[in-house]
Structures are given as C-alpha cells and as structure tokens.
Amino acid sequence: MTAPESLRVPATTPRPSSRRAQAPVVAVVSLGGAVGAAARYATSLWWPTPPGGFPWTTLWVNIAGCAVIGAFMVVITEIRPPHPLVRPFFGTGVLGGFTTFSTYAVDMRKLLDGGHAGTGLAYLAATPFAALTAVWLAACATRRILGTSDTKGKKSS
Template structure:
C-alpha cells in the first residue's frame, strides 16, 4: 500500500489488471485524450507568457507549480475515495496533468539560462521549480484535507 502525502490512510495500489483486461482500450484512450487536453493547456500558457532566450521561463514554472498543486489535490481526493474510479488516474493524473506539466522543458530552459551566461538565475529557476513543486503538491493535499474535515 502507498499513502498520499501527509495521509495515514493507505490507498489501493494502482490496478495494472485494468490496463490489460476488458476495457483497457478505453483507459488508453482516456490517457491520450487527457494528455492532449493537458498539452493544449500548457501550450496556451506558453503562448500567453512567452519568454526570450535567456529570459526567465515563467510559463514553464507556472505550469509545473500549478500542475504540482493539482497533483496534490488529485492524490488527496483519490486517497479519500475508496474505491477510486478506474478512469481517474489514466485520464487525470497520467493524461491531463502529465500532459500539462513538463520536466523536459524545465531542464532545457535551465540549461538555456546557464548557456546564455545566466548561471545564477538558472540555479534559482531549478531551486524554485523543485522546491516550489514539492511545496505545491503538499499544499494541494493539505487544502483538500482541510476542506474535507469541515
């Protein structure tokens, strides 16, 4: 059993038999559809917040931090629900949020900042992204528990 961050309540393990058995095709389609929606949302944020080479990559930082926050909310909600809907992780976690957040763009942008002669902002970007992401996941999970405990 795995636990949601900050939770003492175990959640059921992912059910790999669903990915191989009856209805597996639907789950794969849901993951793909969710991924497309998440990627479109990320593209929209990137278009709204463009950055120049050597500039601070606000769009990627925003999608990674908000994506982490939403991951925290999602895992706390799923941990509180038993059984969890079989479509939730493939569509929401793997699909929508997996398509929305982006570690590869984050890494490329950090290297780009360093190569553009901005090593201090590059290190700052890495620290803010990683620490901020961890804090955002925790904040999302804590927010759900606070609301649910009322």
C-alpha cells in the same frame, strides 16, 4: 528432493492483462495528455519567456499542476473512489501533459548556454522545491476543507 508445496510454481501462471483490456487506459491517458499539453502550450503563447529571462511560465505551470495533483489525489484516495479511468485520464494524462519536466530541462539548458548561469541555477532549485511544496500544501488544504484526516483517510467527526 522436491521443493515444499508452498514454493512450487503452479503449472499454469496467469497471463498478463491483454492489450484489449489496456486499450481504454491508453486511450484516456492519450486524450488527457493531449488536453494537458495543449493547455501548457497555450500558456506559453500567452505568457512567453524572453530570451535569457526567468522561465516563469514553466515554473507556474508546474506549480499549478502539482497543486492540482495534490488536491486530486486526496479526493480520489480519501474521499470517494472514482471511476477506474478518472485517475489515468486526469492524473496521468491531463496533469502529466500539463506539467513538464522536459521543458524545465530545456529552459535550464537555454539559460546555461546563454550565459545566464545564476538564473539557471535559481530555476533549477526553485522548480522542484516549489512543485513539491505545492503538492503538500494543496493536499493539506484539501484535507482541511473536506474535513478528512491525513492519517486515516476518513472523514473527521
């Protein structure tokens, strides 16, 4: 018995994209990540967190980065499609390097290890709530400013 034609696998399946085709994406993500991480590191030097203190710098970096990604995604998905390397460079690279889950986790651990459980738990709850709220508010504000509809992705009349 043979499988119906619609279920047969073609004799030649397309090859996954080559490494050469991925090289520009990897390069722009790396470059963007370096820019974002350097900016985050600079903020930690300008606004250091005292031992046992609330890690305001990391919280505000994550909030700001999430707000920017909310606005950025509206612009590139609802207003005008960008060059194919803009999203990997800025969204994944710069903003991925700027925002930081790892520093959030390290800050949380330091607070717990230092006997500041209350501060650590407040930080644990505040960060994802504030970051998600920032994405949502920035996306809504960007749609309103640019006159787009959040359901159709097209300009309102």
